Amino acid sequence: MTPNRIRRASAVAALGLVSVLGLAACGSSDSGDGAEPGASNSSGVSTIEAGKLKVCTHLPYKPFQFKEGSEVVGFDVELMDLVAKKLGLEQEIVDISFDQITSGAVFAAKKCDAAAAGTTITDERAKALTFSEPYFDATQALITKKGSGFTDLASLKGKKVGVQTDTTGQQYAEENKAANGYTVVVFDDLATEMAGVLAGRVDAAINDNGVVNDYVKDNPSTEVVTEFDTGEQYGLMFPKTGSEKLVETANEVLKASKEDGSYNEIYKKWFGVDAPK
Incomplete structure (x- = not known):
């Protein structure tokens, strides 16, 4: 796997984080297949579409990612918002089957730059994906x-x-x-x-x-x-090759969010308790 509306007044909202829903099924003509790579931004990360960080997930998996009205919200969504903000990008969510994510097919088809789907880090999945540092115990x-x-x-x-x-x-x-x-x-x-x-x-x-x-x-x-x-333990997911800078940025964001308290605020918002120490 194992593995997100109305923004509330929270520390994440104060950072001006934005999530945009972009549904795309396997083989969809607007899924990003054949898209020209976006220009590298100041952090040296190149994305499928300029100005956007396309993130694959599989809905629903509440409270990690699910639809609230027409918007996708949740714990994973807000963590990826932090990553997108660090890169000066806007997150766009792509809803797709879970096996397409864990097999790495979504990256081979250039449907997304990253994936966040409440997904357990395993040796088998790591053959097809690059995982971030763990961000959630399950x-x-x-x-x-x-x-x-x-x-x-x-x-x-x-x-x-x-x-x-x-x-x-x-x-x-x-x-x-x-x-x-x-x-x-x-x-x-x-x-x-x-x-x-x-x-x-x-x-x-x-x-x-x-x-x-x-x-x-x-x-x-x-x-x-x-x-x-x-x-x-859950990990954010990235292409097996060519994603080194993006993975590095995600790990930096996860570490910083735990140090500055923003991770705990997001955790408490979605789980009702403080994050484990």
């Missing part, structure tokens, strides 16, 4: 309907467990299904996976703790019954 969690009686994977013997395709949650579920006797049901995105729990299409679902805990807040008929200590 683990897998099990969500069910409240009062279902399911408490862990063992209690789901003979039942159906939902996962999101191409995520570390899917990998975790597949690795443990033989020992626990459940069937894995794969969904295209987080929204349909969670809807599967509500509708009873699956008895439980596995996904990253950040998104399932957020879902429970909005859907009190569900609950997170356990978390699994998978020790994951």
